Amino acid sequence: MKITVKELIEQLKKEDQDLEIYFGGLDFYRLKDRGGHLQVEFNQLVYKDDDGKIVVVND
DSSP states (O other): OOOOHHHHHHHHHTSOTTOOOOOTTOOEEEEEEOSSOEEEEESSEEEEOTTSOEEEEOO
8 A cells, every 4th residue: 555745744743743653563763765755664574475465685
């Protein structure tokens, strides 16, 4: 699922600004512009395999 930065900000504005964001056990690293797409990066490698399943590699 893709959403725009504007949509994400609108959703976040509704929340208590002191809440922490939980990424399901992933460690947030940074946001990176990837040629018109903003990518959320984590310290773990996260990708879909050939069957469409999410794979997380935590070295």
